[in-house]
Amino acid sequence: MSTKIVVLIIGVLFVLIALLASKKSNSKLGIPLGILGILMMIYGSYSSEFVNYNSQIEQVSTGKKLKISGPVNAVKVVSPIDKDSVDCRILTMGVYPESHKKDIWAIIRPTDDRYYPQSDHTNTSYKRDGEWQVVTRFGGDKGEAYDLIIYEVDSTASSFFSSTIEKWKEVDDYPGLKLEEMPTGAKEVERLKIYTRKNCRGVF
Incomplete structure (x- = not known):
């Protein structure tokens, strides 16, 4: 608590x-x-996080959208698109094949070379009817470059990300993860380069 x-x-x-x-x-x-x-x-x-969460929901935006045609055979980001410039808080959205059972996590890597799992109140990305989404937060300067990395993960890796976020919330400190701290059960499936279109430092 x-x-x-x-x-x-x-x-x-x-x-x-x-x-x-x-x-x-x-x-x-x-x-x-x-x-x-x-x-x-x-x-x-x-x-508290209850009020902060509500304000985050009110201010969330979306980036440019990728048009998907034909059957979906892999986890894919639909929004934002590669090289997109986005607001401080966006909804990262994508698609997944019908047979997909693993959790999907969006993780950002800013210029400090640390990895930050992204979550809303569900922690893992919300999945339903072949589509997934998660609130994604950027906290750097205007024009700062981020890697937006999508992982599909097993239950152990998903629990690790969830518990890590909870620990960060408890102390109100988000140091990020080093590459060697990333769980072995997380498999990278897509990586995009994203830029902030406004100053997001100190927003969260």
């Missing part, structure tokens, strides 16, 4: 204690606790 969620919970408890104190005519204790509790609730809720 993150520190921000703990602050939110403590804030709720303080408000409840303040309400009980007011019923017992103990306003000297109730009023300060109530004010402190409300402030903690505001801080905890507006800085």
Whole structure:
């Protein structure tokens, strides 16, 4: 559980204690606790991943789209396209063959040469009816180049990526993975070069 969620919970408890104190005519204790509790609730809720996630959904955009014709016989990115310039937060979308059973992960590699698994609340890319998608976030300077790498992964590698993201969220620090830290069960299936069309540093 993150520190921000703990602050939110403590804030709720303080408000409840303040309400009980007011019923017992103990306003000297109730009023300060109530004010402190409300402030903690505001801080905890507006800085927690729940509110951040909602704001990310509202601002997500899409890049240029690739036209796919004929049967799909491999995992493929439909949007963005290679050499595309994109916003700070986009929806990476693609297709996969009907027989495909593995998880699909989008991972970005910026100029720091680290690997950053991308996820929304489902962690793995959302798959349905031959299409997949995942929210992808870029945090660099305007015009910075990124490798957008698509992996199909086994269950062990997928669990590794999910647990890594959870650990990063808990401490609110995203150091990325070195190449040697990437799990052996992740197989690269496509790589695109993507550029940011605005300054995204410090957005997330």
